[in-house]
Every structure is written in C-alpha cells, then in structure tokens.
Amino acid sequence: MNALRLAALLVAFATSASMAHAQSANYGRPAGPTRQVDTKVPQPGAQGKVFPLGSSWVAQSLNGKPFGGIERPSFKLDDQLRATGFSGCNNYSTTAYPLREQGLAVAPFALTKKTCDKAAMATEQSFLMALRTSGKWDIQGRTLIIKSQNGELRFERSL
16 A cells, blocks of 8 residues: 555656646746847858948048048947947937848937037038938948948048
C-alpha cells in the first residue's frame, strides 16, 4: 500500500512540475534577444553601403548653391536613429531611418523657435524641406549626398 501511495505521489509531483514548466514558458521575458532585427535597415556585412551612424556632417550646398555665412546647417544621426543639428537659424531634432538600397526616411522635425533675418529663415526652410523629403543617400569620399524631391543636399564630414 505504501508503494502505491509513493507511486501516486511521484506521478502527481511529476505532472505538477511539467505543468509549472509549461506555464513558466508563457510568462516573463521571451528567451533570446528581445529586439527584432529591422530588415529595412542595412545590417553590417550586408551588400551595399551602411549609413555612418554617429558621424557629424556640415552642409556644403543645396542644389549646387553653396551655403554661406559663419554657421552652416548640420546633420548628425546617432545609433538610436535620432537626427539632430542646426538648420541655419534654429536647432532641430527628428528621427531618421536609413533604409535598404540607400533609402532615407525622415520624420517631422522638432524645432527651437528662434527668429532670424529673412535670408536665414529662407535658407533654413529650404534646408529642412530638402532633408524632410529625402529619398536616397550616398557617400562619395568625405561627402554625404542626400537626394530628395526638393533637390540635392551635400554635406562634408565634420569633427
């Protein structure tokens, strides 16, 4: 009789342990990495160019017309895909996504609200419009080229 009780107890214990293990697999953090690889973003080792995250760029020209003045617009994209910079009058912040086949998608901007002279404001508007409507990017030497519906922005790498 004791052997029968012991066998029943062992079966009950094994059954409850397997059910607890099955339930624990459904709760808590999933096994492995919690972040999925975004297939739209070029991965290291993939064919094609990889956008240089964490680098800073200063604008050279828009549609072949050089930017003048002491402070030229700038662009920096960090490894969290947060783009920041100076737009000619104000500072801006946005999210930018390098896509496959050297595509680039830029979200709406958050801007400071400084007022400048009309020429600086016009330059800023043109720069932001070209950056916001960007479609493709390329790097040639130390030059970053962003092509958009509103023209071509050229940047040189800064320190």
